[in-house]
Amino acid sequence: MADFVMPSLGADMSAGTLAAWLKQPGDAVKRGDIVAVVHTDKADVEVEVFTSGVIERMLIEPGTEVPVGTPLAVIREEGVTAAPAAPAPVEPVPAVAVPAPVPPVATPSRSAPGVPPEHRLLISPSARELAHELGIEVGVLDGSGPGGRIQRRDVEALATAREAASKEVAPAAPPPTVPPLPTVPSAPPLSPAAERSAAMRRAIAASMSRSKREIPHFYLSQTIDMSRALAWLGQENLRRPVTERLLHGALLLKAVALALREVPELNATWEGDELVRRDDINVGVAIALRGGGLVAPALHHTDELTLEELMHALRDLVSRARAGSLRSSEMSGPTITVTSLGERGVESVFGVIFPPQVAIVGFGTLVERPWITEGQILPCPIVNASLSADHRVTDGHRASAFLAAVDRLLQEPEEL
């Protein structure tokens, strides 16, 4: 059996409200299926399941607010018979099977000086994400992949083993019941829309305050000649039907994603007191919501998408963000964020980093300015690109290399 738990959908999320079940007990589910909607301060999020099997029973009623990590339902995994009379025999479980709390400190080997962070713990990003979602400390995991790399299956195996071990220790224990969080004394009633807006502002305030309190930001900007990119884009769009048309924002996102390959320390998170580089480049896109507020869900594997794929994914993401149907993997997955206020005519934006990320890229509006080319002053479309970065993990030299890479990539749009 596996628990389906309240996921963490952001660094500052401590609890969520189960808004609705989209499946019933007895329904078959496979990994990636959306099984529930969770209401957070920032959005209603469709939550995916990470285990294939059959939903055995629900543990939480819709409308209940519970802490992150709380089991919401039990899933009988594929190949497991329904409701066994006694706990099924399990394979010997490593010593870590008993869910002993692990202090959130780096192990000596992980903090060894002079060893690049990516060599301290080999773990795939998706495995790390799943471990985080399941409340498993990555340091206790054994990797079965090449070179001992920790894979998703290792996380799933440990989660299953812990579940089995906990039942073995206390077989008669009733299903976990979780007391609802204490409710706040009633305040003057707000309309649902006003309450959603206020909750979102509180969530943004908490995240941004934490960012400014904990992260030593530094800021760089670079003016980028967009004439080649826009000329190429214009020609491309001439031959495309409107349904396949590209926006220049897609080029900017792709350039950022490819530049991150060259400066990978910016594609990372700061956890505890160390930098954790991410293998997957999942660019978070800051999306303004109608009626106010902001979300920044991830475009997964941004660097691997063609411009067509990226554009389709971006359209889908923006539409769903504004319709309130984002998915849990999108909310928990960004490894960097891109924000643009160019639509409103702003020429430069210096963003505040979303913890635990370590950088945010800003783009201003496209604007024509005098530009000197080969000794001639010519009108030129330019865009201001900015980078706000965490000085704990990088410095101005590397950050400027990143912006230079974005600039260079945009000069060869056909290669994006």
Add this chain to the structure above:
Amino acid sequence: MTQEEIRQSVLQALSDIAPEVDLATFRTDLGLRDQLDIDSMDSLNFLIVVHEQLQVDIPEADWARLQSIDELVEYLRGRIST
């Protein structure tokens, strides 16, 4: 297709991409972008819905110079009748 039918289709497309718009007070003779908080993605989605409803593909260059719904309806009437 009559001009009024085109207008209704366009307004329906507008409602699709900006559900908060109050069509009773929306001015079709004034600038679309000045009245609504829409971005380039909204604009593209709007053009796609118009295309799906009226089978007209509006080039970027034409869209850039169309300011109001009235101008758009007039433009579409010319494209549909030709």
